Amino acid sequence: MKQRLLPTVGILLGTAAIGAAQNDAADLRKDLDALRSDYEQRINRLEQRIRELESGSETEGRRSVSTKPAPPAQDPAIAAAREREAGALA
Numbered sequence: 001m002k003q004r005l006l007p008t009v010g011i012l013l014g015t016a017a018i019g020a021a022q023n024d025a026a027d028l029r030k031d032l033d034a035l036r037s038d039y040e041q042r043i044n045r046l047e048q049r050i051r052e053l054e055s056g057s058e059t060e061g062r063r064s065v066s067t068k069p070a071p072p073a074q075d076p077a078i079a080a081a082r083e084r085e086a087g088a089l090a
Contacts (some may be wrong), residue, residue, distance in 0.1 A: 031081035038078055
């Protein structure tokens with residue numbers, strides 16, 4: 001009986017491990033997509049700013065460059081990715 005049960009348990013454990021790995025991969029993909037979206041938005045704002053400066057649409061006396069850093073991302077997926085990254089670096 002024990003010999004019959006062992007392969008079945010092995011198959012069940014292997015299936016569970018594959019499912020967990022797929023969930024981890026999906027979570028990582030979601031985090032990556034959120035980060036990519038955040039950076040694309042930042043790049044688009046910077047490119048727009050460059051176009052404005054190159055076209056001379058700003059007057060000499062008026063500057064719209066902010067000296068404070070951009071606010072942190074509010075997306076929970078981005079925050080989770082940053083926490084994992086910080087933990088991996090520690």
